[in-house]
Amino acid sequence: MPSIKMKFFDTMENKMQKITGPMARFSNLKVVQAIVNGLMGTMPIILSGAFFMILYVLGSPSIGTSGKALIPFLTPLASNFYG
Amino acid sequence: MNTLTLSFMSLYASFTMATYYGASLDLDKLSSGTIGIATFLVFTLGGLDKSGGIEITAFSSNGLFVAIITSIFSVRVLWIFKKYNIGIKMPASVPPAIGKSFSALLPVLASIIVAWFIRSICNFDLVTFLNTVCQPFVSSSENIWTAMLVVFITLLLWSCGLHGDGIFLGLFTPFGLQWLDQNAKLVAKGVSSTQLPHVLAGLGNTGLIRMTVWTAAVWPLVIFMLISKNKFLKKLGVTAGIPAIFTIVEPVIYGLPIALNPYLIIPFVFSGTISTGVGYLLMSSPWMGKFFVAIPWATPQFLLGPLGTGDIKTILIVIISFVIGLLCYLPFWPIYVKSLEKKAE
Numbered sequence: 001m002p003s004i005k006m007k008f009f010d011t012m013e014n015k016m017q018k019i020t021g022p023m024a025r026f027s028n029l030k031v032v033q034a035i036v037n038g039l040m041g042t043m044p045i046i047l048s049g050a051f052f053m054i055l056y057v058l059g060s061p062s063i064g065t066s067g068k069a070l071i072p073f074l075t076p077l078a079s080n081f082y083g
Numbered sequence: 084m085n086t087l088t089l090s091f092m093s094l095y096a097s098f099t100m101a102t103y104y105g106a107s108l109d110l111d112k113l114s115s116g117t118i119g120i121a122t123f124l125v126f127t128l129g130g131l132d133k134s135g136g137i138e139i140t141a142f143s144s145n146g147l148f149v150a151i152i153t154s155i156f157s158v159r160v161l162w163i164f165k166k167y168n169i170g171i172k173m174p175a176s177v178p179p180a181i182g183k184s185f186s187a188l189l190p191v192l193a194s195i196i197v198a199w200f201i202r203s204i205c206n207f208d209l210v211t212f213l214n215t216v217c218q219p220f221v222s223s224s225e226n227i228w229t230a231m232l233v234v235f236i237t238l239l240l241w242s243c244g245l246h247g248d249g250i251f252l253g254l255f256t257p258f259g260l261q262w263l264d265q266n267a268k269l270v271a272k273g274v275s276s277t278q279l280p281h282v283l284a285g286l287g288n289t290g291l292i293r294m295t296v297w298t299a300a301v302w303p304l305v306i307f308m309l310i311s312k313n314k315f316l317k318k319l320g321v322t323a324g325i326p327a328i329f330t331i332v333e334p335v336i337y338g339l340p341i342a343l344n345p346y347l348i349i350p351f352v353f354s355g356t357i358s359t360g361v362g363y364l365l366m367s368s369p370w371m372g373k374f375f376v377a378i379p380w381a382t383p384q385f386l387l388g389p390l391g392t393g394d395i396k397t398i399l400i401v402i403i404s405f406v407i408g409l410l411c412y413l414p415f416w417p418i419y420v421k422s423l424e425k426k427a428e
Binding site: 012013016017025029031035036037038039040043045046048053056057080081 | 085086087088089092095096099100101102103104107108151155205244245246284326329331333337342343345346378379380381382404414415418421422
């Protein structure tokens with residue numbers, strides 16, 4: 001059994017090495033590099049925004065069907081977190 | 084806070100993408116960034132509205148595709164002007180900061196005029212145009228194949244290193260909201276949440292697809308990283324795992340990376356697509372609740388179902404999606420770890 005498993009892994013690995021070349025060429029295009037790096041550059045802003053989004057999710061009473069917030073003391077600030 | 088950061092994503096991205104593109108073409112970084120942001124604004128806004136405000140839909144991830152086009156176009160304009168040496172030249176005695184901004188004057192003018200001509204004179208709005216192009220494709224067919232195709236294309240974009248949610252999935256937000264609204268109206272009339280007509284309600288930002296895709300395509304990887312013996316993978320698993328619970332998947336996709344990683348792309352694309360298909364079948368069955376409340380996208384998946392549908396049984400979809408994801412990644416993960424070890428040697 002293990003030998004069959006190893007064979008399967010090896011053929012898979014060889015097949016994958018074949019796509020690596022064209023893929024690397026595509027990713028090294030200046031345009032693609034610029035888009036990927038540029039989107040990475042907005043990451044700090046997005047993650048800090050997401051942090052406030054999480055606080056909004058925890059504090060807003062309008063989320064869900066119960067009409068109660070998950071963490072009630074955050075409720076007065078909820079609209080500020082979102083806005 | 085959230086609107087000014089997340090919903091202004093395209094605005095920030097049009098600056099950063101233009102800066103990086105300009106740097107790779109040996110242009111002045113600051114000029115590239117400013118020309119990118121200026122062209123994006125002119126191309127999307129077309130002026131102020133009557134009360135003096137601006138329309139911000141294009142700044143959100145809906146406009147990301149447009150931001151990519153405008154920043155690449157404008158930096159290319161800058162590059163053409165530099166190549167053919169067109170521009171206002173200042174004598175050498177002028178400080179470089181002033182000289183640079185003067186040499187960027189003509190390209191900025193040219194780029195802005197082109198954008199203004201298309202947007203304001205021809206009155207062509209690319210963001211709305213893309214939405215209307217997708218309209219017949221989506222609104223006519225809310226079925227399992229649409230759901231799977233949308234997820235497939237989105238994940239394919241992610242695996243090329245592009246922000247799939249922003250570029251493609253975001254285009255469907257108007258339809259998702261419309262369906263959500265129709266569902267909500269029916270609930271208000273007293274229809275039970277299991278009998279609602281729209282299974283894909285909330286497509287784009289929330290709803291069924293958010294419950295299935297990242298559960299299947301990212302969570303198994305986090306678990307694998309956490310139990311891995313490799314130190315780098317373990318550390319990444321801890322740091323990327325916490326945002327991943329809140330469906331913020333960029334750290335895993337760009338950090339591991341999944342993007343342009345030949346070993347993981349195949350399970351990444353297929354796990355999400357298959358789990359969406361299975362999730363759709365489950366949710367369309369008459370004993371499962373459908374979405375009628377708009378839930379912000381950063382809600383953890385296991386809360387998304389009960390909160391958005393009022394039906395605790397929807398957690399089943401999340402569990403099944405996770406198992407599908409695990410099964411998809413199982414044959415591929417050891418090969419990837421092995422290739423990492425080989426690289427380390």
